[in-house]
Amino acid sequence: MDPSQTDGAEKHAANAPPPEGAPASEPPSDLAAASITPVPTDERPVLKTLVLLGSARTSSAFWGGSSRLATRVGNFVQQALEARSTARHEITVWDPVELELPMLERPHFYYEPGTAPPKLDELARVVEAADCYVVVSCEYNHSIPPALSNMLDYFGQSRYAYKPSAICTYSDGPWGGMGAAVQLRSMLGELGCIPIQNMLRIATVSKVLDEDGGMVPGNGAGDWARRVDTFCAQLEWWAMAAKNQRAAAGRP
Numbered sequence: 001m002d003p004s005q006t007d008g009a010e011k012h013a014a015n016a017p018p019p020e021g022a023p024a025s026e027p028p029s030d031l032a033a034a035s036i037t038p039v040p041t042d043e044r045p046v047l048k049t050l051v052l053l054g055s056a057r058t059s060s061a062f063w064g065g066s067s068r069l070a071t072r073v074g075n076f077v078q079q080a081l082e083a084r085s086t087a088r089h090e091i092t093v094w095d096p097v098e099l100e101l102p103m104l105e106r107p108h109f110y111y112e113p114g115t116a117p118p119k120l121d122e123l124a125r126v127v128e129a130a131d132c133y134v135v136v137s138c139e140y141n142h143s144i145p146p147a148l149s150n151m152l153d154y155f156g157q158s159r160y161a162y163k164p165s166a167i168c169t170y171s172d173g174p175w176g177g178m179g180a181a182v183q184l185r186s187m188l189g190e191l192g193c194i195p196i197q198n199m200l201r202i203a204t205v206s207k208v209l210d211e212d213g214g215m216v217p218g219n220g221a222g223d224w225a226r227r228v229d230t231f232c233a234q235l236e237w238w239a240m241a242a243k244n245q246r247a248a249a250g251r252p
């Protein structure tokens with residue numbers, strides 16, 4: 001079909017009267033609203049989702065190059081989670097540049113309860129409260145960047161365990177951070193937050209995502225929407241399953 005015809009058909013549909021039985025589009029009057037039991041506007045299950053960025057980069061190379069790519073990928077993932085109709089993600093983002101955790105000398109679990117620095121206690125509570133984790137990372141030498149493993153290592157596996165994680169890696173080269181992704185599976189598994197099967201790997205990321213995390217036109221937005229949907233759907237399935245089971249049976 002000629003695209004202009006499709007366009008015309010959609011416009012026509014948008015202007016057509018609602019089908020019989022469809023709810024009126026006008027807002028209810030005050031009187032009507034007062035006599036109707038309010039229906040919750042958002043019945044999506046809530047998931048506390050901790051997004052961890054892997055890059056602590058604050059400068060570019062002398063030969064130029066982009067500003068930190070982690071920012072756009074983090075925005076992309078955050079926007080995808082916020083747009084989900086199947087779960088309401090209460091998102092916390094951990095950015096190593098903002099967290100400024102020093103190279104690990106004393107992890108949180110080395111402190112007797114009540115004696116850790118308040119900042120570490122607060123971060124530990126966030127790890128504990130999370131229902132799932134999303135790691136957004138570049139790769140360094142086909143491996144996990146140190147800022148990310150440093151951040152993860154501060155907290156004991158008991159806080160991460162019995163919840164799922166999801167891995168999103170990126171690079172401006174052709175492999176999309178595959179080396180780090182493979183190693184992250186192992187590390188996250190050891191922390192007890194088992195990675196879901198699906199991974200997002202975004203190659204040539206500066207051509208796919210703009211600086212705000214939006215899709216660059218002409219780079220397969222539909223394909224990416226499907227990939228992101230599978231990624232989020234798997235994460236939510238496991239996160240809800242684990243949340244329900246923790247509530248029913250606690251943890252071993």
Ligand SMILES: Cc1cc2nc3c(=O)[nH]c(=O)nc-3n(C[C@H](O)[C@H](O)[C@H](O)COP(=O)(O)O)c2cc1C
Nearest residue numbers: 055057067068069070138139140141142171172173
């Ligand atoms: C120490 C170091 C090692 C790197 N190793 C890889 C690599 O193995 N594979 C790759 O695709 N890019 C590699 N890069 C390039 C990074 O992917 C690139 O700098 C990327 O922009 C980092 O993500 P960021 O912009 O979020 O900091 C490396 C960069 C550095 C500084």
